[in-house]
Amino acid sequence: MLEVKDLGYRYEKAEHALYEHVNLQFEKGKMYSIIGASGSGKTTFLSLIAGLDKPTTGEILFDSEPLSKIGLTNYRNQKVSIVFQAYNLLPYMTVMQNIQTAMEITGSTVKDKKDYILKMLDKVGIAEELANKNIKLLSGGQQQRIAIVRSMCCDRDLIVADEPTGNLDEETTKEIISLFKDLAHNENKCVIIVTHEKELSDQCDISLELKNRAFHRIK
Ligand SMILES: Nc1ncnc2c1ncn2[C@@H]1O[C@H](COP(=O)(O)OP(=O)(O)OP(=O)(O)O)[C@@H](O)[C@H]1O
Secondary structure, three states: OEEEEEEEEOOOOOOOOOEEEEEEEEOOOOEEEEEEOOOOOHHHHHHHHOOOOOOOEEEEEEOOEEHHHHOHHHHHHHOEEEEOOOOOOOOOOEHHHHHHHHHHHOOOOOOOHHHHHHHHHHHOOOOHHHHOOEHHHOOHHHHHHHHHHHHHHOOOOEEEEEOOOOOOOHHHHHHHHHHHHHHHHOOOOEEEEEOOOHHHHHOOOEEEEEEOOEEEEOO
């Protein structure tokens, strides 16, 4: 579903490229982890496959079509769901409004959105009374869970997440892992997660390590 072809990336003014000639394929129904030392370029890679930035060389294809042809804005609005730490949550809106707005922008066909959102929030342990609170009143961990629920509600084939369990307690981490697993295995999504956490990486179907400017399959 997602194909990375001969990809290279170099930040302007950086001495070296972060990586070159990367070739990878990601399929629906699988959960992938990307691990690697701090600064190895994991977040940058997610930004590229999420259509937030363009590769310096090579290309990325979604269902055989290059992102450059789909258009990055189109791609982000229609194909991919991004769970970066509290990425793009709107601080002046409530939890409910944040998720509902995202569903509307992405053309969700769910009829009773409020009811649906409350059910999804319940799955990650967010009670109804929090749903009507402003985002900025929530803790970092709660905001992270909202960002995940928003990605689940938007029904995209590709979900990319950066350290989604980074600031959560052990029990919530388990819950979040099982939500991502469910999305991959029961809803046939392609889930790609950058993580430092072994527990999360171990649960993935395929693990890639970014080391010495190349990706190595370790599971
Ligand atoms: N906008 C930028 N301009 C120049 N260099 C950058 C920029 N953003 C990141 N870098 C550098 O690129 C390298 C890769 O950064 P990236 O955030 O992708 O790594 P990472 O593996 O996700 O790290 P971490 O695990 O610490 O989050 C780092 O050396 C970083 O300093």
